[in-house]
Amino acid sequence: MIRRLKATKLTENVRLMENLPINKRYYTISEVARLFDVSIPKLRFWEENFPSLKIERDKSGDRKFTRKDIEHLQMIYELVEEKRLTLEGARKYIKNKEHKIQENAQYIAQLQQVRAFLLVLREKVAETGKEDSEDELGEEYPISSAP
Numbered sequence: 001m002i003r004r005l006k007a008t009k010l011t012e013n014v015r016l017m018e019n020l021p022i023n024k025r026y027y028t029i030s031e032v033a034r035l036f037d038v039s040i041p042k043l044r045f046w047e048e049n050f051p052s053l054k055i056e057r058d059k060s061g062d063r064k065f066t067r068k069d070i071e072h073l074q075m076i077y078e079l080v081e082e083k084r085l086t087l088e089g090a091r092k093y094i095k096n097k098e099h100k101i102q103e104n105a106q107y108i109a110q111l112q113q114v115r116a117f118l119l120v121l122r123e124k125v126a127e128t129g130k131e132d133s134e135d136e137l138g139e140e141y142p143i144s145s146a147p
Helices: 002-018 029-036 040-049 067-082 087-128 130-140
Strands: none
Touching: 029 040, 029 067, 040 067, 067 087
């Protein structure tokens, strides 16, 4: 029963996030606490314990939460409050997720290079004709047969 209430709470939080004013760049800690229905000290605690959460501060030292910060807090909320992960488990999950994002970016860059090569190759084939290009390609890029 408690988990169901928590899930409903998060669904309501997501709806609230969608209703946040788009033209507003920063949100106060009290606005964010109301959004997630958690205490202000809990938000401060999460900020201290999750190095990936970097909240900017204004000249007077007040925290300024961006939409990106709120999305990150939503992930922390799901991991800690709903999935009941420990703080260390949630940190590892977030760190692993960030690592996967970087790894995927590398794969995307490699695939873009392959795509560019294939586009150049297609142009060469179109220019020289199919029979001539097969001979040239065979010498430059031998195709190995798959087992």
